[in-house]
Amino acid sequence: MATAMFQKLRLSANKTTLPTRKDSILPPPGGPPNAASFLGLPPELRNAIYECLARETTLNLALTKRRSKRPHPISGLLLVNKQIHGEFRPLLLASARISIPVADFDFGTVIRALEAIPEDDRRALAANHRFYLTLFMAHAPKQSDLEGLAAWLGYRAEAEQPKDATAPTSEQVPLHALRFRYNAKIDPARSMVSRRNMRVALLTALIRKIAALGGHKNHTVEKRRMMRDLYRCKDELMGVERRADGELEREIALTASTIDSPFFGFQYVPQYR
Structure with missing residues (x-):
């Protein structure tokens, strides 16, 4: 139950879908990002967009013993693909x-x-x-x-x-x-x-x-x-x-x-x- 705290923010690989429209801002499946795609933007610009979205996001994490029949809302950007999920998730948890x-x-x-x-x-x-x-x-x-x-x-x-200064330090x-x-x-x-x-x-x-x-x-x-x-x-x-x-x-x-x-x-x- 405790491990489900951020379960709704996780990305399931088998649920990852990509847009099929030709004018999509995302690159085609399996292909490299192009200049017109979101992933083709410089990392600094992507991070600026992530931070703006994260600051406007509110996450209400209900810790209940029973699984709710009504799923918690998930920030849609986490569901785009694995790369965007990996880039956006830390900024979301740090700024939302x-x-x-x-x-x-x-x-x-x-x-x-x-x-x-x-x-x-x-x-x-x-x-x-x-x-x-x-x-x-x-x-x-x-x-x-x-x-x-x-x-x-x-x-x-x-x-x-x-903590005791003589104790071994931890990276955690x-x-x-x-x-x-x-x-x-x-x-x-x-x-x-x-x-x-x-x-x-x-x-x-x-x-x-x-x-x-x-x-x-x-x-x-x-x-x-x-x-x-x-x-x-x-x-x-x-x-x-x-x-x-x-x-x-x-x-x-x-x-x-x-x-x-x-x-x-x-x-x-x-x-x-």
Whole structure:
């Protein structure tokens, strides 16, 4: 199941088809590329085209235990032929917006999938600055949710630890080289309370619960990144625009310093329809 994370991006040799039109931009099967073909363009131009397409592409990779009856959409350029697939795939994984949904704060599936990523794909993903983990929640964080969050942050913190300099070096890209950003999808149950206020309240509760994990002195790189990204999600919900990152960092520090306060928690005023 974990190895299927990028299965839909793979090219099957027996499914490779080439256009038969005489005015095709591709060379004839088995023939060398000509000047009028896409593969006849200089590599620099092809890479520029690949990068433009990759930046406009969004990949939603659902890690489910069951095989979906509805196949995930595949970027059509990957299906042209093996050469274009081999050239475009690394740039796609390095530049596209990639989102992996995380339901019920179960990061176990994500971890297993990450550890099964082929080395070439991992190298490309390590350069991607738009690699998101999207947290889905419909209620205030439960104890099981916090355990899942703590396990994920502990996994990432262990990966961030410096390795022994005397240990033999490896050519493989380590998992901690992958940089994740975080997004949140809040879908509260129907109630008399304003849904917008409820979303803000649930997201605030999640941020403060994350701040409380391990105490305010235990702020790992991944924990701060998660809080920073979730604060940006909250600002977007509230229509707040921060002019400087320093303001956001001060609010994160304030949240961390008040987790032991008797007033710690979230409150909102119900707005009845």
